Amino acid sequence: MSNRELIVLGTASQVPTRRRNHNGYLLRWDAEGLLFDPGEGIQRQMLLAGVAASDVTRLLVSHFHGDHCLGVPGIVQRLSLDKVAHPVHAHYPASGQHFFERLRYASSFYETTDLREEPVDTDGPFATGPFGLLETRRLEHPVESFGYRLVEPDGRRMRPDKLAEFGVSGPLVAELSRAGTLDVDGRTVTLEQVSEHRPGQRFAFVMDTRLCDGVYALAENADMLVIESTFLNQDTEFATRYGHLTAAQAARVAAESGVRRLVLTHFSQRYPDPTAFHAEAAEVFDGDIVVAEDLARIPVPKRAT
Incomplete structure (x- = not known):
């Protein structure tokens, strides 16, 4: 029986709040545990969510802004502290390799885990396994940013x-x-x-970006799309200026790309009421909308028929 769910570890953007930690998302996909964009405080969030370091098989960083990567040192050291025996693959933009090296060795520790750095620098597939295919697309942000997609083959x-x-x-x-x-x-x-034909499932992860072709390529026919919606429509100008999306834009992507479950996250601290994101998205997308909350568990939808 498959075990596929998203465990939300943090949903804030640049500044955490009393209710929202910096970013962090663990995708359980059968035997795989893909940890996306670990920000500060991620170890404690994992503890609260019941996630062990040994659950992580891949570490994926979209870009090197602090709210998406400052939890890397703690995760890397925790892997060795807990004597995680299996290899852990680390994917991140190749242009930021010097940042990853600094984060990986931010302080002294006894390294025992086999952490295999596999940076990405171009669009397309970059890893395969029993889970299927992992691929990436370049996004539009002030620093180089990549989104990720997991594609299971049809069966x-x-x-x-x-x-x-x-x-x-x-x-x-x-x-x-x-x-x-x-x-x-x-x-x-x-x-x-x-x-009969069984379509493979698809999961897409889209963080800091303006609307661009890469966003749509990642979202195409996704069973679950996890996507930033930093701003509301009233602040579209800010979103464009700083390389982000609004809830309405994220919903439009979902509606035009055949997404089944839309997960909104990465919220600016300027908005105290999360229901506003759902209301704005629902005006555009009539599918399943989830406004992510810290420590929530969101199942990947059952297979399409």
């Missing part, structure tokens, strides 16, 4: 009625799934006869 879904019709049961189901064909009582049964 097949077994149909119990068809399995029964063709007499396939028990261990034969796994054998047919593996081989593609199976001899049953003298006739050949194919996988296509007893199954």
Whole structure:
């Protein structure tokens, strides 16, 4: 059974508030734990959320502004303190490699974890595994910024009625799934006869950026889109000037890109009422909207049929 959910560790933007920590998002995706943009205070947020350092398999940084990366030193050192045995892959903009090196060795510690730096510098795929494909797109922000997308390959879904019709049961189901064909009582049964197309799931993570082609490329047909909505529509000028999105713009991206679940986050401290973000987005996008709260657990939607 799949275990796919987003654990929200922080939802503030440049300045944290009493209710919102700096950024941090852990995506549980089966055996993977992808930690995005860890800001200050991330270790304590992980403790409160019940997330262990050993849950992290990949560390992904969108850009090197402090609210998205100043938690890296603590995470890196915690991996070794907790003696995390598996390799942890670190992805970040290659142009900021000198920043990552400073963050990685910000203070003295005994390093034991195998942290593998794999910076990104161009659009497209950069990692594959049992989870599928990880890819990135360049965004528009005052410093170089990348968004990330996880794409699961399409597969097949077994149909119990068809399995029964063709007499396939028990261990034969796994054998047919593996081989593609199976001899049953003298006739050949194919996988296509007893199954149907199962679309792979997609997750997109879009942080600090103006509207640009990269945002839409990442959001296309996403089952879950986690996207910054730093400002409300009344402050669109500020959003454009400082390289950010409004809730309305984020919702427009979702509406035009076939997104199933829209998760708004990265809120400016100037807005005390989070419901305003939902109201603004709902005027544009009639799908599932979640205004992220610290320590919330947001499931990835069930597979589309």
